[in-house]
Amino acid sequence: MEAKIISSVQNSLVKKILLLKDKSRERRKTGLFVAEGQRELELASKGGYNFETLLYCPEILPQLDSHLISKNANAEIVQISKQVYEKVAYRETTEGILAIGKAKKHSLEDIRFTTKTPLVLVAEAPEKPGNVGALLRTADAAGVDAVFIANPKSDPYNPNIIRSSVGCVFTNQIGIGSTTEIIDFLKKYHLRINCAALTASKNYVECDFTGATALVVGTEATGLSEDWLQNSDQNIIIPMQGEIDSMNVSVSAAILIFEAKRQRGL
Structure with missing residues (x-):
């Protein structure tokens, strides 16, 4: 699958990620959340979570793990510039990858x-x-x-x-x-x-x-x-x-x- 490329911090998807990160109301309304870091995404996959979007910065992470892609076959793959990654990343030390996932109800x-x-x-x-x-x-x-x-x-x-x-x-x-x-x-x-x-x-x-x-x-x-x-x-x-x-x-x-x-x- 050919990856979409985002290089502008004004992109609508970037704004969506920032809202999901910053506003619990947005997470509740949409049923979505943002996670970042390879270990976190691997654990989420093991825990039965599905991602609707996988984003990575090629300047930090040259390519996505094939296993992660196969487990989220329906996810949109997005390449983001380093400027965009620094805007949306919660931590400076994460490995150039984040995702939008579907929350569980925890009933x-x-x-x-x-x-x-x-x-x-x-x-x-x-x-x-x-x-x-x-x-x-x-x-x-x-x-x-x-x-x-x-x-x-x-x-x-x-x-x-x-x-x-x-x-x-x-x-x-x-x-x-x-x-x-x-x-x-x-x-x-x-x-x-x-x-x-x-x-x-x-x-x-x-x-x-x-x-x-x-x-x-x-x-x-x-x-x-x-x-x-x-x-x-x-x-x-x-x-x-x-x-x-x-x-x-x-x-x-x-x-x-x-x-x-x-x-x-x-």
Whole structure:
């Protein structure tokens, strides 16, 4: 397929990419997002995402990977000048490639478990996209069965989330909903709800995470809402030995997740 060539930053496709990158409203309206970087695009393809447009800068990347092209046979291929690439790229260090992809709905009804003892991570209202990305990266590394985001502050295709997750936003099974909806879902599938909290809590290493388990974390500033605490099967705590009483949410989640994996012998 002969590639279309764009050399003007005023091109309509360039303007479309900038809108998708900068405006969550545009992403929601169109159901599209922008991803950049070879690793991110490879992970998106592995995660079952389809691209409608593949763009690359020949001055940085002489040609597209044939496997990526074959997996997106219906995608429009576009060559862009270095000036255009520098305009649309989110990061200076990406490898001269980006794409427009079709977002998934992340409905709770689409979540599927392949084990009777799933391990899932729940994050309530995470405020910083960088933290969301770090949570998704940890979840991928540990191979958790799903990640739930309750009352999200930003959509999962925010460029900061894609970047900080190193593409793991595409490899995790993600469910998005309200706190009430996610609590109902966890109870429906008989997952034990373990809430990271400061009160009425048990040391996390003394808890049993070998059964169907949900590890629930809140924000560093306010913690979890009362709804979670009222529906918690067990409040858990990571003991602190310094002056502060909390850690970065992604660090806390990593400690809890890998303790659960250790208990499961994985």
